Amino acid sequence: MLNLFKIEWLKIKTYKTFWLLYLSFMVFTPLFVIFVAYKFMNSKYSNFEEMTLKALAGAPFVFPKVWHSATYFSGLFFVVLSMLFILLITNEVQYRTHRQNIIDGWSRMDFIKAKFTLMIFFIISAVAVTFITALIIGYTYSPQGADVWGGIKYIGYFALMATVYLMVAFLVAILVKRTGLSIIIFFVLVVIVDNLLWLAFTLKESQLGYYMPLEAVDSLIPNPFKPKVMERRTVADYTLIIAAFSYLTVYMYIIISYFRKTDLKT
Amino acid sequence: MAILSINNLTKNYGKIKALDNVSFEVPPKTVFGILGPNGSGKTTLLGIVMDILKATGGNYKWQGEESIEAMRKKIGTLLETPNFYAYLSGEDNLKIAARIKGRGEEDIEKVLTTVNLFERRKSKFNTYSLGMKQRLAIASTLLGNPDILVFDEPTNGLDPAGIAEIRVLIQDLNHQGKTIVMASHILDEVEKVCTHVAIIQKGVLKTVGSVNEVLNTSGSDAKDGILIELSAANNQQLKNILEQIPGLIKISETDGGFDIICPENTGAESVNRFCFDKGIVLNKLNVKRKSLETRFLEITGKQSDR
Numbered sequence: 028m029l030n031l032f033k034i035e036w037l038k039i040k041t042y043k044t045f046w047l048l049y050l051s052f053m054v055f056t057p058l059f060v061i062f063v064a065y066k067f068m069n070s071k072y073s074n075f076e077e078m079t080l081k082a083l084a085g086a087p088f089v090f091p092k093v094w095h096s097a098t099y100f101s102g103l104f105f106v107v108l109s110m111l112f113i114l115l116i117t118n119e120v121q122y123r124t125h126r127q128n129i130i131d132g133w134s135r136m137d138f139i140k141a142k143f144t145l146m147i148f149f150i151i152s153a154v155a156v157t158f159i160t161a162l163i164i165g166y167t168y169s170p171q172g173a174d175v176w177g178g179i180k181y182i183g184y185f186a187l188m189a190t191v192y193l194m195v196a197f198l199v200a201i202l203v204k205r206t207g208l209s210i211i212i213f214f215v216l217v218v219i220v221d222n223l224l225w226l227a228f229t230l231k232e233s234q235l236g237y238y239m240p241l242e243a244v245d246s247l248i249p250n251p252f253k254p255k256v257m258e259r260r261t262v263a264d265y266t267l268i269i270a271a272f273s274y275l276t277v278y279m280y281i282i283i284s285y286f287r288k289t290d291l292k293t
Numbered sequence: 294m295a296i297l298s299i300n301n302l303t304k305n306y307g308k309i310k311a312l313d314n315v316s317f318e319v320p321p322k323t324v325f326g327i328l329g330p331n332g333s334g335k336t337t338l339l340g341i342v343m344d345i346l347k348a349t350g351g352n353y354k355w356q357g358e359e360s361i362e363a364m365r366k367k368i369g370t371l372l373e374t375p376n377f378y379a380y381l382s383g384e385d386n387l388k389i390a391a392r393i394k395g396r397g398e399e400d401i402e403k404v405l406t407t408v409n410l411f412e413r414r415k416s417k418f419n420t421y422s423l424g425m426k427q428r429l430a431i432a433s434t435l436l437g438n439p440d441i442l443v444f445d446e447p448t449n450g451l452d453p454a455g456i457a458e459i460r461v462l463i464q465d466l467n468h469q470g471k472t473i474v475m476a477s478h479i480l481d482e483v484e485k486v487c488t489h490v491a492i493i494q495k496g497v498l499k500t501v502g503s504v505n506e507v508l509n510t511s512g513s514d515a516k517d518g519i520l521i522e523l524s525a526a527n528n529q530q531l532k533n534i535l536e537q538i539p540g541l542i543k544i545s546e547t548d549g550g551f552d553i554i555c556p557e558n559t560g561a562e563s564v565n566r567f568c569f570d571k572g573i574v575l576n577k578l579n580v581k582r583k584s585l586e587t588r589f590l591e592i593t594g595k596q597s598d599r
Contacts, residue, residue: 034392042380118378126345127376131393131433132366135344291345 031137032144038124039115046112049140052104053152057160060100064088064164078092087251088167092175096251097161098185101153105189106217109147109196113209116142116200126291135287142197150189162184179249184264191271201282212254217241234262238266243270294357296321296441297342302335304496311337312496313552314351319489324467326487326504327476328585330593334496335476340583343370343574345482355441366394369434370443375426379419382427383410383437386418387436391451396437404432407462423450431459444465444475448482459484484585494593508588519557522579534571538564538586550577 039045068088089094119125128138161182176291196213203209220269221241227235237260246260247267295318304312313332319325329335340346342353344361355364377386387401405411408428412419421429427450433441447457447463463486467473477483483490485502491501500507527529528550535544537551543554555564561580568575 030392034389037385037392038381038387040376041385042378068408122378124372124378126372128344128389128393129345130370130372130376132362132363132395133393134362137362154438288347290340290347 028140029146031141032148035148044114045079045111048107049152052107052111053156054208054214055119056101056104057163059104060097060160061151061164063100064096068168080240088164088168088262090165090173090175092251093165093169094181095248097157097164098181098188099248099251101157101160101223102185102188102245105153105192106148106214108140108153108189108216109192109213110210112146112149112193112196113200113213114206115145116197117204117206117209120204121206127293136283138233139283139286146190146193146197148284149193150186153189154182157185184244184247187247187268188273189239191244194275194282198278198282203287223246225278228260235266238263238270243267243274247271290292294321295319295354297353297355297474297517298357299338299342299351299353300403301340302348303350303554304341304346310496312341312348315493315496315498316351316412317447317491317498318473322467323464323489324326324473324475324487325365326442326483326490327474327493328480328483328490328589329476329478329493331478333493335419335493337496338441339372339476340393341472343372343411345445362401367437367439368441368443368446369436369439371430371434372443372445374449374593375430375433377418377429380417382415382417383421383425383432383573384414388434389432394437395438400436400438407435408432409458424452424455427451428455430460439533440471442473444473446477447475448477448479448481456482466480478523480586480589490585492589492592497500499592504585506584519555520581521553521561522547522554522577522581523549523564523568523575524577525568525573525575527573531568531573531575534573536569537571548597552581561597 087090119128125138128137128141133141165173169175194214199213200209200215203212221239224239225236225242228234228239236242244267247264249258249260297319299318300316303310304314315334315338327335327338337346340357341348343365350514352359355361355368358364377383378389381389383405384401387404388398391398391401402411405414408431410425410428410432413425418426418429423527427447431444431447434444445462448459451459459483463475465472467486467488475483475487487504489501489503490507490509492499523531523535532546532551533542535551538553538555538559538561541553542556545552550576553564561578565575566577
């Protein structure tokens with residue numbers, strides 16, 4: 028597996044678009060979260076709404092809740108890495124290098140595994156940067172004796188969310204093949220389809236909406252500023268985790284069985 | 294053992310049969326040409342034996358092996374067009390290919406020199422001309438000094454000097470004992486470098502064998518005959534005399550002379566003597582070896598919408 032990753036690394040290490048998108052996530056995300064935390068913590072109680080908002084939000088940048096807030100914001104920007112992942116897969120089709128890799132001696136499975144190593148690289152990067160950001164903010168604003176590790180489960184949720192997003196990106200890229208169209212379809216799925224389905228179920232007082240492909244992981248890390256009283260979800264976290272893993276299994280199965288059997292054309 | 298054996302390979306694209314029950318074997322140490330018009334299924338065939346296309350039916354073996362990943366690492370292949378990462382340099386592209394093949398980077402300088410690309414090794418692939426791209430693709434096939442090479446239209450996009458270089462390279466590789474499988478629609482190319490040839494048309498294997506075998510299998514026009522071109526100062530008189538040649542199979546008028554097909558035992562010498570004895574002096578006498586082109590057209594027909 029490490030050898031496969033080294034080859035993937037050769038493909039991207041001098042690719043400008045890769046660095047542009049990768050670094051914009053890795054740099055912009057922590058800066059943004061730190062900026063929001065700074066603004067929030069240093070704002071004066073100037074008006075009633077702001078006071079209410081702050082009170083309802085309940086110390087979002089202090090341990091342990093900072094884990095929740097940091098992963099939430101990081102999750103918002105994670106589509107950048109998903110997009111990059113799509114691009115790196117559809118590039119192979121566009122340049123027909125997916126054919127060449129196989130001609131040169133990879134098996135079809137090697138190609139899939141190589142992209143999985145890339146996926147793991149993105150997950151580890153995103154988790155690491157989010158983890159460090161949360162620690163920095165937490166230690167900056169928490170009082171002595173705060174429960175530092177109390178919300179660490181959100182890091183786990185974030186890793187799961189990242190995995191699901193990348194797997195959906197992988198699936199779309201492998202099936203659609205064209206860069207622009209893949210990215211559009213991915214965005215439509217993420218922004219529109221999933222949310223509409225969620226809305227439709229929720230309006231019918233059904234909890235099924237929380238089990239939608241991407242909503243399952245989105246719901247694990249809800250908006251930290253949303254007051255508890257407004258939360259409609261009653262299903263437990265672990266059922267969403269089970270749903271997410273089921274989706275992952277299905278996507279993986281489709282990706283592997285499709286790519287092993289298909290004719291590799293452009 | 295055959296380097297590559299293909300058994301009843303079939304590939305359908307919907308109703309279209311791109312390959313229809315094709316079987317043949319590539320003997321070791323040959324330059325094996327796969328010849329066919331555009332769209333005859335050559336690239337489909339090579340795509341299948343390289344596992345980038347999946348056959349509808351039939352199977353193939355490389356050196357008797359069914360397991361093909363390990364085999365492919367030991368085969369140098371150029372299929373259809375050069376496939377490289379546009380934003381990487383020629384050298385970096387070769388590093389990737391070498392890594393996939395499980396080779397070190399020590400070959401890269403040598404193969405780039407072989408195809409005259411060493412000076413441009415640091416330039417990005419998308420700055421290369423068509424011919425340079427093709428040469429990089431050929432360089433890539435030479436990584437790890439493989440014993441088997443597969444070339445699909447290897448001289449595509451090359452200038453005349455480049456074409457000649459690649460031909461010499463292919464012959465050199467063959468003299469080193471390597472087996473080369475080469476698809477082409479350029480008859481001249483196949484005739485000049487191949488020892489064996491398979492002709493396919495509309496996905497059907499028409500004939501296969503050594504180039505000599507294929508050439509000597511007579512077509513309908515020239516059953517057991519040889520073709521001689523000749524002319525004289527007085528062509529009308531010549532015609533009358535030619536028609537008296539014993540066993541003459543066919544005579545046809547050409548620009549300023551005649552093509553005759555006569556029995557093999559007659560030969561040019563006896564034709565010459567026959568005319569001279571009858572009082573005609575030939576000013577042209579040319580025994581035509583049947584070219585692969587003639588053979589090819591005999592086999593595949595003459596319309597281009599085959």
